[in-house]
Amino acid sequence: MNDTTDVAAPAADTDSHVEARTGTAAEHPDLAPIAERAAAPAVLDPPPADLGLTWRPLAVEDASALTELVQVVEEADGQPFRTSTEEIQEELAADWRDLTRDTLVGLDAQGTMRAWAQVDSAPGDTRVVRAFVSGGVHPLWRGRGIGRAVVAWLQGRARQVLAASGKDVPGRIAAYLEDTAPASARVYRAAGFTPIRYYTEMRRSLRDPLPEVPLVEGIRVVPWSDELDDAVRLAHNESFADHWGSEPRTPEQWQGHRAMFAPTWSFVAVTDDGEVAGYATSGRYEHDWEVAGYSSGYTELLGVRRAWRGRGVAVALLATVMRAYAADGVDYAELGVDTANPSGAHGLYARLGYEVVHxxxxYSVEL
Known part of the structure; x- marks a missing residue:
């Protein structure tokens, strides 16, 4: 589980209509063109050969070998999860990815992967154009300058991606770093990244009494279905338009993060006339359970459209989700939240029995 849950709980009171908040050059008259602000290098070389590795782009066929390396790094850094081959394969196979230009893997003399780097830019970005960077170095190959070289390459490629986007809105190069790995944070800080947002993972025991599912007038909570899926996507885009760091998701992006999707643990709040008022989608990360020491259901997305906030829709969805997890015999309900979420989501979860565990x-460079 590498992504923090998107949460739009019921109390937010800023405008959430996505069409009204799209970023255009006219809305940012003081900004120089993104190509100028990005200051992208004309030529970007891989890390130097004297670091002991040879470099090439990643391919979808590398998913299994990359998983082995990623999991070694996660274990060394004390992370409470493991990334699966299915998740990595899905990332590498995304239609909008240019693996030839946006990825690198460093190989030792025996051809074993020892370091990797990836840049990903979401195609649906309209208000802030973002380039997400990630990578890592095998613990036996640390202390040689490889990490610094990887981050330098990541930042250079991210600047090229942003410059080529043609989106003259604020830009961001962003890296999500687990707080169990302070050495990684030091490398990014040295490269000019600064902490900009903080996230927590929370869990709630399903052995404790579960909250009642409140009745919300005019709303039914129904199982997720293929027929409702795109309406849920549009509701998500609307619900999160007023949340920091959130951008609209295209249909391709929406479908591109389904490796661990659990449809039987996902629910939609619909109105009497069939409109989507809110939603809760879940992931089933069974490969994390041994590392964590317990089984869990993970609430990936929770959102309520503005017109339906403040009526208990979020509680109805979460309570329904908890019951679905418990019915399958898992130990905990989990989710992640932005600690500065404007909707008061952190407090809502605490009231429902969730506790911070991670x-x-x-870290970002703002352009």
Missing amino acids: SSTM
Whole structure:
């Protein structure tokens, strides 16, 4: 589980109509063109050969070998999860990815992967154009300057991606770093990244009494279905338009993060006339359970459209989700939240019995 849950709980009171908040050059008259602000290098070389590795782009066929390396790094850094081959394969196969230009893997003399780097820019960005960077170095190959070289390459490629976007809106190069790995944070800080947002992972025991599912007038909570899926996407885009760091998701992006999707643990709040008022989608990360020491259901997305906030829709969805997890015999309900979420989501979860168990930080270069 590498992504923090998106949460739009019921109390937010800023405008959430996505069409009214799209970023255009006219809305940012004081900004120079993104190509100028990005200051992208004309030529970007891989890390130097004297670091002991040879470099090439990643391919979808590398998913299994990359998973082995990623999991070694996660274990060394004390992370309470493991990334699966299915998740990595899905990332590498995304239609909008240019693996030839946006990825690198460093190989030792025996051809074993020892370091990697990836840049990903979401195609749906309209208000802030973002380039997300990630990578890592095998623990036996640390202390040689490889990490610094990887981050330098990541930042250079991210600047090229942003410059080429043609989106003359604020820009961001962002890295999500687990707080269990302070050495990684030091490398990014040295490269000019600064902490900009803080996230927590929370869990709630399903052995404790579960909250009642409140009745919300005019609303039914129904199982997720293919027929409702795109309406849920549009409701998500609307619900999160007023949340820091959130951008509209295209249909391709929406479908591109389904490796661990659990449809039987996902629910939609619909109105009497069939409109989507809110939603809760879940992931089933069974490969994390041994590392964590318990089984869990993970609430990936929770959102309520502005017109339906303040009526208990979020509680109805979460309570329904908890019951679905418990019915399948898992131990905990989990989710992640932005600690500065404007909707008061952190407090809502605490009232429902969720407790903080882990944290991460977004480091960024703002352009």
